[in-house]
Amino acid sequence: MSDGKLSHEDINLLLPWYLNGTLESRESTEVENHLADCASCAGEISNLRFIKSVIAESNERLNEMLSVPAEDMERSLMDRIDAFEGPRETKTAPFRANELDSLWSKIMGFFEGLTALTSIPAGAIALLVLQFALIVGLAAKLYFEKPEGYEVLSGITQTDGKGPIIFVSFRSTATEKEIRETLGRIGGRIVDGPKEGGLYIVDLPDQPKPGTTVDTVIEELKARPDVIKDVFKGSD
């Protein structure tokens, strides 16, 4: 070690990575030089080759056995992403700064023409009109969008105007198609999960069919024990 060279022990610890070819060239050269003179390390390389082939063989056998349910998994992941991104889409709409600038300059162009007739600055008029439009828009939204909920017996978690949520876990034998059909029948949408115990959060429509309650939805799901493992209300 005193001359900066690696010790026998250091070299021994590096052998696995010498074998997989990822050592830096300086380390690799040192290992090679050491192997020429050290029978013990040369023997260890042979052992490591054996271990490497065991790992490769076991992987090969496992990969043949395992069928990664790629399509199902991808669909369920994309649903999860949709659920995660959905509420944010309106906030983070791909409305780039330069497009916003362009719109603003068009509005300003219109009001500049208008202010030629008055003494009020164009920006002030534009802001006033936008403010007015915002108030009218909000009032209309509140008036026309009557929140209709479920006939909730116990308090159900309800956030941001979305429907109530329930927790659902699925049978490991249930197919993606069965899950989709079952959730489609109740108008449910997976918004998060799996949580601990394989539970998914399912968002129910905020405008349910007449006579539908969270309880009837749960009963409907329970009627499919081949697909649904467990289901309960969001507030329980």
Next chain:
Amino acid sequence: MEKTDKEANAPDLLLLEQIAGGDREAFKVLYQRYVRQVFSFIFKLTGDSKMTEEITNDVMFEVWKGANSFQGKSAVLTWIFGIAHNKTMNEYRKRSPEPVDPEVFARVANPGDSAEEIVEKKDMSARMKSALDELSPDHRAVLELTFYQGLSYQEVAEIMDCPVNTVKTRMFYAKEKLKETLLKYGITQEDLTT
């Protein structure tokens, strides 16, 4: 070899940039590229296919959410494996995996195999699995990442979130333990060459 890795990572980085901007198509490409490797890696640590499926979903979801926090200090795959390792170990601590039924190893046999060959393959696969199962998840991870994924000790350290010296000593104990269990289950070099 290093250069090849770097070249392969260039498109990954581009994809990740697009993913950070909310591009789902780019995400699908990255997903298709690595889901099998991630799934396989997690399965090696848990031996539970249901658990593996759930963790893989979590990992790829994390990739979507965290794409904009990727700092480019490592290869994209190293970063993904790091998430996978971390999530797997957390899950492992929370619940015991349900090990795969050794019977499923029978499926490894090819349709044209004779009855003797089937029995032999099944037996060999089961013994190999038993030998690897006796290792701790950390030991399995270090062997898997080095010998199957072909990663450097620095990359393994990053994935396992530990110092490089820890990786080297884990490898030392992992291979010693594996030598011992291979001997115990009667697996020799000749078994693998036949």
